[in-house]
Amino acid sequence: MSRVYDIVGKVGDEQAFRQEIRDWLAEKIPAGWRARWQGVREEELKAEIVAWLEERRKVGLATPHWPREWGGPGLPFAYQIMVYEEFARADAPELDMYTISLFHTPATLFEHGTQEQKDKYLSGITQGTDIWCQGFSEPGAGSDLAALRTSARREGDHYVVNGQKIWSSSSMHARYCLLLARTDPNGKRKHDGISYFIMDMHSPGVEVRPIPQITGESEFAEIFLDDVKIPVANLIGAEGNGWNIAQSTLSTERGLLIFGAVERLAHSFGLDGREAKDTWMRDVQHRREYAALYAELQSIRLMIRQLLIELEANPDKASPTLPTYIKLTWGPFLQRYTEFLLRAEGLEALKWQPSIPGTGHSSRLRMNDFLKSYGWTIAGGSNEIMRNIVSERILGMPRG
Amino acid sequence: MSDDLDLGVLAGSFAEMLDAEWPREKAVAYARADHLYAEDLWQQMAALGWTALTVPEEYGGLGMGSAAVAALHGALGAAAAPVPMLGTTLAVELLLRAGNAAQQAAWLPGLADGSLRAAVAQPGDTVVAADGDAVSGSVANLLDAASANILFLRAVRGGKPAWIVLRSDAPGLSVERHALTDTTRTLGTVTLDGVALDGDALIVPADAAALDDALLRIAALAIAADAIGGGERVLAGTIEYMTVRQQFDRVIGSFQALKHRVADHQTALVAARGLVEYAAGLAADHPQALLMAISAKQHAARAVAEIARDCIQLHGGVGFTAEFFPHIYLKRAKVNEAIHGTRPVLLDRIADMLEAA
Numbered sequence: 001m002s003r004v005y006d007i008v009g010k011v012g013d014e015q016a017f018r019q020e021i022r023d024w025l026a027e028k029i030p031a032g033w034r035a036r037w038q039g040v041r042e043e044e045l046k047a048e049i050v051a052w053l054e055e056r057r058k059v060g061l062a063t064p065h066w067p068r069e070w071g072g073p074g075l076p077f078a079y080q081i082m083v084y085e086e087f088a089r090a091d092a093p094e095l096d097m098y099t100i101s102l103f104h105t106p107a108t109l110f111e112h113g114t115q116e117q118k119d120k121y122l123s124g125i126t127q128g129t130d131i132w133c134q135g136f137s138e139p140g141a142g143s144d145l146a147a148l149r150t151s152a153r154r155e156g157d158h159y160v161v162n163g164q165k166i167w168s169s170s171s172m173h174a175r176y177c178l179l180l181a182r183t184d185p186n187g188k189r190k191h192d193g194i195s196y197f198i199m200d201m202h203s204p205g206v207e208v209r210p211i212p213q214i215t216g217e218s219e220f221a222e223i224f225l226d227d228v229k230i231p232v233a234n235l236i237g238a239e240g241n242g243w244n245i246a247q248s249t250l251s252t253e254r255g256l257l258i259f260g261a262v263e264r265l266a267h268s269f270g271l272d273g274r275e276a277k278d279t280w281m282r283d284v285q286h287r288r289e290y291a292a293l294y295a296e297l298q299s300i301r302l303m304i305r306q307l308l309i310e311l312e313a314n315p316d317k318a319s320p321t322l323p324t325y326i327k328l329t330w331g332p333f334l335q336r337y338t339e340f341l342l343r344a345e346g347l348e349a350l351k352w353q354p355s356i357p358g359t360g361h362s363s364r365l366r367m368n369d370f371l372k373s374y375g376w377t378i379a380g381g382s383n384e385i386m387r388n389i390v391s392e393r394i395l396g397m398p399r400g
Numbered sequence: 401m402s403d404d405l406d407l408g409v410l411a412g413s414f415a416e417m418l419d420a421e422w423p424r425e426k427a428v429a430y431a432r433a434d435h436l437y438a439e440d441l442w443q444q445m446a447a448l449g450w451t452a453l454t455v456p457e458e459y460g461g462l463g464m465g466s467a468a469v470a471a472l473h474g475a476l477g478a479a480a481a482p483v484p485m486l487g488t489t490l491a492v493e494l495l496l497r498a499g500n501a502a503q504q505a506a507w508l509p510g511l512a513d514g515s516l517r518a519a520v521a522q523p524g525d526t527v528v529a530a531d532g533d534a535v536s537g538s539v540a541n542l543l544d545a546a547s548a549n550i551l552f553l554r555a556v557r558g559g560k561p562a563w564i565v566l567r568s569d570a571p572g573l574s575v576e577r578h579a580l581t582d583t584t585r586t587l588g589t590v591t592l593d594g595v596a597l598d599g600d601a602l603i604v605p606a607d608a609a610a611l612d613d614a615l616l617r618i619a620a621l622a623i624a625a626d627a628i629g630g631g632e633r634v635l636a637g638t639i640e641y642m643t644v645r646q647q648f649d650r651v652i653g654s655f656q657a658l659k660h661r662v663a664d665h666q667t668a669l670v671a672a673r674g675l676v677e678y679a680a681g682l683a684a685d686h687p688q689a690l691l692m693a694i695s696a697k698q699h700a701a702r703a704v705a706e707i708a709r710d711c712i713q714l715h716g717g718v719g720f721t722a723e724f725f726p727h728i729y730l731k732r733a734k735v736n737e738a739i740h741g742t743r744p745v746l747l748d749r750i751a752d753m754l755e756a757a
């Protein structure tokens with residue numbers, strides 16, 4: 001029996017808020033989604049994800065971290081945290097394919113988008129109609145992103161774009177792309193002269209080639225750009241200011257995005273140990289290794305909570321260093337934990353299985369979760385780049 | 401025995417053939433499609449006598465010992481060759497140690513010429529009750545069972561440990577294949593439904609524990625060598641990439657943070673290779689033969705799994721694609737860690753041996 005839920009209305013009473021989410025989740029999580037989504041065709045998956053997004057939208061939780069003015073619930077951070085905790089606890093599916101749409105796009109547009117851009121694009125995200133991708137990396141510009149060569153040449157009321165992007169997650173499903181391109185090839189520093197665009201992926205001259213991953217799926221793709229026209233109205237911020245704006249986009253990968261993933265992992269971490277109580281938890285070496293990992297997991301959770309508290313109090317005064325520490329702790333931790341499980345569970349864990357979308361790093365298909373951990377150690381600033389940031393920018397050590 | 405055949409020359413000939421017949425592009429393409437094993441490569445190996453390596457000369461083999469086993473498996477590991485050679489190596493050892501004359505005559509020639517592809521149970525695999533003249537039961541996750549045409553299963557008869565040898569096409573026997581993430585090997589679940597045991601099907605060793613140790617030693621040496629070969633190859637390929645890939649106007653190999661890691665990996669491989677070669681060179685009856693073999697296995701398999709893991713990281717984004725090679729080695733390395741004694745199992749055994757020494 002379906003009832004009317006008012007989750008957002010319970011803000012102010014934590015217990016009631018949690019209870020309302022729990023009741024709602026118990027009724028609305030797509031039944032048997034793990035089994036159904038495993039290895040499913042992308043079109044079917046997309047339909048399932050859109051349906052789930054729609055359920056969430058009905059109770060104001062399509063975008064739990066968005067402010068009210070852009071169609072979000074305007075939840076205080078403490079309540080956002082509860083949402084992610086409860087979603088993880090109930091094993092609610094994640095909105096794969098929409099990651100960039102839900103995190104990177106708002107992180108960019110809220111701060112830097114024009115009123116028209118926000119009006120035009122944000123509702124397509126909450127409605128689930130538009131998937132976004134991020135077109136930053138190029139074959140020659142990964143860690144050295146500022147070396148990007150895709151060019152955008154102004155011609156009247158539009159730019160003409162040529163070049164190639166790579167590793168662009170979900171770009172094969174995307175309607176729009178957050179694109180970095182060089183508008184001024186003669187900038188003093190290579191960071192100058194980069195501009196930030198919203199590119200319609202349906203424009204003539206855009207070609208997408210999915211790239212097969214070591215997990216077996218193809219979740220990212222190459223994007224070839226051949227005389228693609230982008231209207232001037234789609235420039236985000238000022239021409240040549242793209243590099244600074246890109247930092248806002250990337251900041252989401254070092255904060256909120258990790259929060260959801262960590263909460264989910266914290267939940268499956270507990271399950272992993274309990275379910276192994278008659279197997280590897282009886283082996284003293286595995287038992288201790290697992291127990292030692294617990295402290296690391298908790299430290300990451302606490303760092304993220306700290307960051308969110310600071311951001312809420314005053315975004316301008318939040319620690320500029322914490323996001324780097326969080327990412328550099330989380331990626332390697334995730335890789336070591338998922339690798340530990342492979343060793344603990346032996347040959348059975350090495351069998352091939354189609355991935356289960358929507359599970360973050362907690363599909364509990366051990367090899368899939370392990371391989372996907374590279375997404376956090378390579379993408380969005382590799383471990384090595386994070387270490388350079390800590391040593392050079394934070395600790396002030398000389399550049400090598 | 402022709403152990404005077406120079407091992408270096410032998411290893412060189414293995415590498416030469418595999419470099420030509422199983423280059424990196426082929427390994428990458430193979431890993432992206434669905435296969436049971438690389439049949440052509442297997443035929444070529446057999447034609448060159450590789451499958452006959454340890455089979456005595458009277459059965460059409462070369463009669464070589466464990467050092468040659470390590471050389472061959474090292475080369476196969478380097479190429480990440482999808483061939484069920486471990487089964488042959490173990491089946492030959494098992495037959496030489498515990499098979500009777502009729503059993504040796506029945507199967508060694510076929511193993512030598514490659515027409516038989518064996519799957520041999522690991523320690524810990526299900527033991528089949530074999531008291532009557534037919535057997536029923538099921539053995540899960542038997543390595544390379546799906547590509548084999550002869551199976552060596554652990555059994556118990558009259559309360560004593562034994563082995564049974566069954567042709568895969570025996571009536572009542574079926575094998576369900578499970579793909580591994582390491583596409584160079586597969587697993588199979590063997591189901592036995594009243595499969596007849598003919599006279600030759602049963603091997604009852606005089607000393608089952610000694611036989612298990614002999615098999616464990618050979619398996620450990622073969623896997624340790626495979627691991628080292630794979631580790632060296634994935635590292636070499638990574639170094640190659642690091643000397644051409646440029647970021648920040650420099651080749652990434654010039655970043656000390658990366659090249660020091662590579663230096664550590666190389667050092668670990670040199671040290672581990674020495675250990676594996678030493679262990680493989682010990683006579684089977686040397687008092688430390690088993691201790692050194694399993695020490696080498698647990699150490700090499702672990703070290704290489706970590707090196708292969710880092711090689712993907714050192715590649716950056718291309719390391720995450722199935723169009724590049726490092727993942728093949730990572731996945732093979734993880735299976736090497738998991739088969740024929742996981743690290744905790746081997747470490748406990750090693751500790752027991754050290755304590756009793």
Ligand SMILES: Cc1cc2nc3c(=O)[nH]c(=O)nc-3n(C[C@H](O)[C@H](O)[C@H](O)COP(=O)(O)OP(=O)(O)OC[C@H]3O[C@@H](n4cnc5c(N)ncnc54)[C@H](O)[C@@H]3O)c2cc1C
Nearest residue numbers: 136137142143167168169375379380382384713714716717
């Ligand atoms: C799963 C996944 C999803 C991705 N999704 C997207 C996406 O949606 N959009 C997008 O634009 N990009 C995406 N990327 C790309 C990602 O951001 C890049 O892979 C990353 O920035 C690294 O760049 P690269 O691959 O060119 O590696 P390289 O920069 O070539 O790095 C190779 C190795 O060199 C190291 N290295 C480089 N410079 C230094 C240095 N100065 N000091 C020390 N070590 C160094 C690196 O850490 C790495 O180990 C994704 C990548 C992955 C793996």
